[in-house]
Amino acid sequence: MKSIYDFIIEPKNTRYNNTKKVGDKELVLNTEIFNHQYVSREAVIKHLPLAIETELQVGDEIIVHHNVFRRWHNVHGEEKNSRSFLDENTYCVREDQIFSYKRNNKWYAIKGFCFVKPIHQDGKFDIDKEKPLTGVMKLTNDELISYGINNGDLVGFLPNSEYEFVIDGERLYRVMTNFISIKYEYQGNEEEYNPSWASSS
Numbered sequence: 001m002k003s004i005y006d007f008i009i010e011p012k013n014t015r016y017n018n019t020k021k022v023g024d025k026e027l028v029l030n031t032e033i034f035n036h037q038y039v040s041r042e043a044v045i046k047h048l049p050l051a052i053e054t055e056l057q058v059g060d061e062i063i064v065h066h067n068v069f070r071r072w073h074n075v076h077g078e079e080k081n082s083r084s085f086l087d088e089n090t091y092c093v094r095e096d097q098i099f100s101y102k103r104n105n106k107w108y109a110i111k112g113f114c115f116v117k118p119i120h121q122d123g124k125f126d127i128d129k130e131k132p133l134t135g136v137m138k139l140t141n142d143e144l145i146s147y148g149i150n151n152g153d154l155v156g157f158l159p160n161s162e163y164e165f166v167i168d169g170e171r172l173y174r175v176m177t178n179f180i181s182i183k184y185e186y187q188g189n190e191e192e193y194n195p196s197w198a199s200s201s
Helices: 142-146
Strands: 005-011 020-023 023-026 040-046 061-066 085-087 088-093 098-103 106-109 113-120 130-139 156-157 162-167 168-176 180-184
Touching: 023 162, 088 113, 098 113, 106 113, 106 130, 113 156, 130 168
Parallel strands: none
Antiparallel strands: 005 040, 005 088, 020 023, 040 061, 061 098, 085 088, 098 106, 113 130, 113 168, 130 156, 156 180, 162 168
């Protein structure tokens, strides 16, 4: 099965990440089908589109939009699948629904996107645990590299531009390339912030 413009993918494991192993028991974290926080975003490419040139390859592990695998209820209360659904193990996605890919055990950002890891708030009296609109670049891209922004750099991004993902136990923000606003110099007291629930997922 091949599509002209869509990638054909399958979930890496299941459609939802709503369970956690506790000892020898499995704990169900959420039973709502519409909650995007528990929808899996990990997939594997089965077929490439015929009419699009892409850096992606069959077999690449990818990170996709949260709506790809999500179920929802219509106004009549009927359970529906997303537009991407073909069958339980087969989905079609557009190029702009893929944000990152993994090859040879290394993650890469797709053109137009990057991933930033938040850092700890350094103020003694601050309530928030992470510093707003600031983080460490974890997955840069060719465009940002041409501006001198590499992995490991401390960067700032625009308000409401970050979207949360957990990739290999790291909580990262997906940020569009043109929303990266500044590259900072390190002060020496920056510390990456990863909540315990992310690393244990």
